[in-house]
Amino acid sequence: MIDPLGYLLTTIRDNPAVAALTTRVRGGEPAPGDSTTPCQRFVVLVRLGTQRDKRAPVQEVRIVARCYGVDFRDAATLAGAVSDAIHNIGPRTNPAGILIYRSYDDSGLGAEKDPDTGQPHEDLIVQMFAATQAVA
């Protein structure tokens, strides 16, 4: 079963509105140099879970997008741009054949401070329907 997180990551990273705010979009955890003092913007995508359809080659993937900002307001702005980049966006296939049918901003998890660094971040859940196999 293929993992569509990477394709979602490039979708967000290459979105002009997000790119105008940051190009630091990561999967799993921040990259070295993301968490700095003073704070800077970056996004971390972490998969919450996948539900695979029993018969069809389709999976529903839920991913949390943690949008770090220089302050709470900045984090909310970045989260809004990420939401716009993925919400209700229709079918697309990347050169590797990874197919995302549609993605949604399914819920906002609100703002909080990172317990380790104290940096504010605003989180949202991305719901995504994707194929479980590459398509031609």
Next chain:
Amino acid sequence: MALVIDPKAYIIGAAEVYYRAIASLGPWSSIGATVDDVVFRVNQTTFNPSEDFNGVLEPIREMDYISKAGAEAEFTMPEFAGPKIALAVLGATSATSPITETGAGYTSTLAAASVVGATNLKVAAVAALSVGMTVGIDVVAGGLREYRVIDVVGTLGAGGTGITFRDPLLQAHASGVVIIQTDGDGKSVISPGIVRRQPLSAYNDFALVAQSPSNYYELYLYNAISKTDSAEISFGDESMAGIKVTLGSRRDGANLALPSWRLRVPA
């Protein structure tokens, strides 16, 4: 091994709905965003006369007839733009109420600042004001335009009782901004039609277009008209206002061989 379903043949996502005059090749008009699934149905009535034959335990093959068949589509339309309302309510008409801001009968200024939610304004003059008059507030270039119909005319000045109206203000207005009499407030007035046979212009061709990874799925309903039983609009704190519309396709009486719907799917 289980059969493999082609992922590219899947559709996930609601369809967009378009319409245009029947038999027209002009541009389509969108009904706007729909707020739930767009449902397409083919309703058909069948009968098999052998069901009534004595001594026949089950209907007989090749005696099945289609006696009725028609297509319909259902969706919820959240925008109440004037011309669209007739797609749901047969015969409904829409007219935009023009705004004439000449202030011919009354021109004055606010005698005190107002707040959002107020239903009363203090005005510098009350002469020429009357109950039922529409006034425009801050109707200047770049102003925070609002229009209200006066319910009560009181007294002038910052300490007077001013004018009172039903709908609370949506903007805060500063003291001294202009308030003038206007004709109309720019809203669209939607009125029901009369009971009568619907004219040809009441019918439209509709296209319901859904995306799949391989291509677009297109459903065409020809000569379609609203068959909405009850155009219900809910205004609630936790519900989005919208009209559930049911469209039914119709045959062209001049050419009964023409289908009333077509579904075009990617090869």
